[in-house]
Amino acid sequence: MSYFEQFMQANQAYVALHGQLNLPIKPKTRVAIVTCMDSRLHVAQALGLALGDAHILRNAGGRVTDDMIRSLVISQQQMGTREIVVLHHTDCGAQTFQNEEFQEHLKTELGVDVSGQDFLPFQDVEESVREDMQLLRECLLIPDDVVISGAVYDVDTGSMREVY
Amino acid sequence: MSYFEQFMQANQAYVALHGQLNLPIKPKTRVAIVTCMDSRLHVAQALGLALGDAHILRNAGGRVTDDMIRSLVISQQQMGTREIVVLHHTDCGAQTFQNEEFQEHLKTELGVDVSGQDFLPFQDVEESVREDMQLLRECLLIPDDVVISGAVYDVDTGSMREVY
Numbered sequence: 001m002s003y004f005e006q007f008m009q010a011n012q013a014y015v016a017l018h019g020q021l022n023l024p025i026k027p028k029t030r031v032a033i034v035t036c037m038d039s040r041l042h043v044a045q046a047l048g049l050a051l052g053d054a055h056i057l058r059n060a061g062g063r064v065t066d067d068m069i070r071s072l073v074i075s076q077q078q079m080g081t082r083e084i085v086v087l088h089h090t091d092c093g094a095q096t097f098q099n100e101e102f103q104e105h106l107k108t109e110l111g112v113d114v115s116g117q118d119f120l121p122f123q124d125v126e127e128s129v130r131e132d133m134q135l136l137r138e139c140l141l142i143p144d145d146v147v148i149s150g151a152v153y154d155v156d157t158g159s160m161r162e163v164y
Numbered sequence: 165m166s167y168f169e170q171f172m173q174a175n176q177a178y179v180a181l182h183g184q185l186n187l188p189i190k191p192k193t194r195v196a197i198v199t200c201m202d203s204r205l206h207v208a209q210a211l212g213l214a215l216g217d218a219h220i221l222r223n224a225g226g227r228v229t230d231d232m233i234r235s236l237v238i239s240q241q242q243m244g245t246r247e248i249v250v251l252h253h254t255d256c257g258a259q260t261f262q263n264e265e266f267q268e269h270l271k272t273e274l275g276v277d278v279s280g281q282d283f284l285p286f287q288d289v290e291e292s293v294r295e296d297m298q299l300l301r302e303c304l305l306i307p308d309d310v311v312i313s314g315a316v317y318d319v320d321t322g323s324m325r326e327v328y
Contacts, residue, residue: 002247002311002313003194003195003218003247004195004247004311004313004315007195007211007212007213007249008315008324008326010211010212011210011212011322011323011324012323014210014211014212014322015321015322015323017322018210018321018322018323019322020320020321021204021319021320022320023203023204023319025202025204025257027203029167031168031171032201037196037219037221037235037239038189038219039187039191039192039213039215039219039220040185040187040189040215042208042213042215044206044208044209045208046178046182047174047175047178048170048171048174048175048178049171049203049206051203051204051206052204053203054167054203055201055202056203057201057223058221058222059221059223059232059234059235060221060234060235060238060239065231065234066231067223067229067230067231068223068231070223070224070229070281070283071201071223071224073270073283074224074258074266075201075224077266078257078260078261078266079257083166083167085168085171091189093189093238093239093242096189096242097242102242105241106237106305110304110305111304112305114305117234119234119237119238140274140275141270141276141278143274147166147168149166149168151168155185155187156184156185156186157182157183157184157185158175158178158179158185159175159176159182160171160172160175162172
């Protein structure tokens, strides 16, 4: 049985708990959370979010990319969010490699030349949060009155600390 | 109090439940889930995922973009995942607009010219899952033996149905 089949089975149990809801498409808190794909971070639980509360955007590292901006613009302009939280975490996969060696690996392993592509690794997790908050502040597509906060999540303890 | 402050407070309660864990950086199931930022979808609960089980990647629509590929390549090549689930959902924000009107809106509202940019809206949610599964199958950076599945999540009932 593939994991997909296991997820489909687990989902049947979830449906019974879920019941029929008719939550609005616009998030109740008007917040969008930008964070990492890491498996040790369950965003809704860690931040106390109920169903319908906030948009959750996740990529490798929780980095502010063009696609993240695309998503945030839709979140804000179509669905009314007005606050962004950038949440990176300890022991991140984005800290496990550097661009050049990773490009070399992909050429050897997959035969694909991705030289020049930035996979957005980082060394210092507080610095990466600050960088991404700054990118959001400078972005012309994000209105100036949007509230932007940042934090680091500790994958061992589940705790968040704010980044200024 | 901003919502960020509320999330920080809720997180304090979560820390007590979390306890000290030392889960490995590599996801246990070796699965990466590609899905939407929608607030009505809590991925871990809906699929029965424990902490540490799977990477969760989310953007507007759950679309396979360059940034999604960047994240999946890191997920697979650095963290060992070998299965991808594409999970879109009913009543998606990506079904609420079309590119040209949205570009016009951004020009009027924010004074920014984004003509030509594809914000990746779609009409038919099963079709969008198939399109994105196909993009993954054709992508040279995703090995051929990676298992790719697709499903649609119903935001009213919490149920998933497979897309073939």
